[in-house]
Amino acid sequence: MAKDNNFNIQTIGTATIPSPIHLDQMTGDSIYKFIEEKDRILSDVTLQGFNTCLQNNEAPVCLEKAGPRERIFFRPENTTAAIVTCGGLCPGINNVIRSLVMALHYFYGIKRIIGIPFGYEGLSPTSNHSLKELTPDMVNDIHEFGGTMLGSSRGAQPVSEMVDMLENNKIDLLFAIGGDGTLKGANAIGDEIEKRQLPISVIGIPKTIDNDIDLIDKSFGFETAFDTAAPIIRDAHNEATGAYNGVSIVKLMGRDSGFIAASAAIAMPVVNFVLVPEMAFDLYGPNGFFEALKKRLELKNHAVIVVAEGAGQHLFEKEKQITDASGNVQHRDIGLLLKDKIKEYFDSQSIKTTIKYIDPSYIIRSAPANASDSVFCNRLAYHAVHGAMAGKTKFVVGMVNNQFVHLPISKVVHQRKKIDLAGEFWFAALQSTGQPFSMVQS
Numbered sequence: 001m002a003k004d005n006n007f008n009i010q011t012i013g014t015a016t017i018p019s020p021i022h023l024d025q026m027t028g029d030s031i032y033k034f035i036e037e038k039d040r041i042l043s044d045v046t047l048q049g050f051n052t053c054l055q056n057n058e059a060p061v062c063l064e065k066a067g068p069r070e071r072i073f074f075r076p077e078n079t080t081a082a083i084v085t086c087g088g089l090c091p092g093i094n095n096v097i098r099s100l101v102m103a104l105h106y107f108y109g110i111k112r113i114i115g116i117p118f119g120y121e122g123l124s125p126t127s128n129h130s131l132k133e134l135t136p137d138m139v140n141d142i143h144e145f146g147g148t149m150l151g152s153s154r155g156a157q158p159v160s161e162m163v164d165m166l167e168n169n170k171i172d173l174l175f176a177i178g179g180d181g182t183l184k185g186a187n188a189i190g191d192e193i194e195k196r197q198l199p200i201s202v203i204g205i206p207k208t209i210d211n212d213i214d215l216i217d218k219s220f221g222f223e224t225a226f227d228t229a230a231p232i233i234r235d236a237h238n239e240a241t242g243a244y245n246g247v248s249i250v251k252l253m254g255r256d257s258g259f260i261a262a263s264a265a266i267a268m269p270v271v272n273f274v275l276v277p278e279m280a281f282d283l284y285g286p287n288g289f290f291e292a293l294k295k296r297l298e299l300k301n302h303a304v305i306v307v308a309e310g311a312g313q314h315l316f317e318k319e320k321q322i323t324d325a326s327g328n329v330q331h332r333d334i335g336l337l338l339k340d341k342i343k344e345y346f347d348s349q350s351i352k353t354t355i356k357y358i359d360p361s362y363i364i365r366s367a368p369a370n371a372s373d374s375v376f377c378n379r380l381a382y383h384a385v386h387g388a389m390a391g392k393t394k395f396v397v398g399m400v401n402n403q404f405v406h407l408p409i410s411k412v413v414h415q416r417k418k419i420d421l422a423g424e425f426w427f428a429a430l431q432s433t434g435q436p437f438s439m440v441q442s
């Protein structure tokens, strides 16, 4: 981190390969409004952020603005770009692929664009997947579909073999679309490239439906997720009101962070309880969930519960944890547990209930992006291409304080973003649902 004495700010910069070519010389009359290398945005524009810096005698932190640079590093006629998508699906991946291909092809004139099939697995020399040459025609309509046209995967591949593969296929730019794991992988690939002193740029585009990537305002697909969840919750409410003491439980994605569940609950104020991984709660006892649910049923004779998949894991008997191929903990089904235990609790008190458990999580994850996410995906992709062509490497594009910036990958992967249970957003979720503030683990 460099200290900028003129402005008394600290800047988190990104690694750049020196840039010899003037973009306007190359394209003639440029359509771009160039971003100056010195353009920065403050990473924390809140008064509280400034006050904290002043108190600690620290300079506020600034981030590099994303956008086209006047000087680029890669000569388009000799440049090959590759795109890889890893980890779980998320609305908008195809929009990002499409906009990357269009920007590479039409803005910079890059003719060779390679799609890596099935995540990092496709970069392994031992895999049987064949590389796909991508053209604008091939990607023209893919934004209309959810999922990823390239396929995805989890599981580790040897980094040196992946870099061999990039070298052998003369790839100059690698765009890695993925979450925490993918970005760690991209950073490891970038380190190996640096070690070999190769002029290859590695660019991360943060993808996670859970919205759990640190520092950035939001990740693409997250808004579509709670947008798609909203009508499902509305219908779940109809189910709940259609029976005496009807209880609908809707499970949404959210492995370690409950942003989708909490946002969906605020968006659809028929939700009475929102259970997230950040909040441990008791089932029994005066401040337990069941007592609160009982009060709710006594009052209104129906209830809607939205639960994030990672919530309530403390309620399962401790067993050996199961992990997926990438080492992520696979959670037990909290929705099923709640369904069974709620029935047991109310049956034991001879209170009749009708419980419906709805799990739309994978359907939501594979939906196409909504209009707002489509705009966001498009802009992320354009910025990723501009940063890459300027020779920047081991960086992610993201939005911070409503501005597109470059961040070193290493800065966003060291911890996951979670809901602040003392923060305004969580209070809004509790107020909107009417869930008792006291309903936490004693």
Ligand SMILES: Nc1ncnc2c1ncn2[C@@H]1O[C@H](COP(=O)(O)OP(=O)(O)O)[C@@H](O)[C@H]1O
Binding pocket: 086, 087, 088, 119, 120, 121, 153, 154, 155, 156, 157, 159, 178, 179, 180, 181, 182, 183, 184, 185, 186, 188, 207, 208, 325, 326, 328
């Ligand atoms: N530290 C790492 N070094 C290299 N590759 C990694 C690392 N962490 C994760 N990966 C790889 O990144 C890919 C995606 O990771 P995963 O955790 O499944 O999804 P996500 O990127 O959505 O978090 C997997 O192929 C995984 O093996």
Ligand SMILES: O=P(O)(O)OC[C@H]1O[C@](O)(COP(=O)(O)O)[C@@H](O)[C@@H]1O
Binding pocket: 086, 087, 088, 089, 179, 180, 207, 208, 209, 210, 253, 254, 255, 309, 324, 328, 365
């Ligand atoms: O596809 P899988 O392996 O069942 O993954 C389920 C996980 O994927 C997610 O949808 C997204 O996780 P990633 O961001 O790590 O890809 C999580 O919410 C969920 O826990």
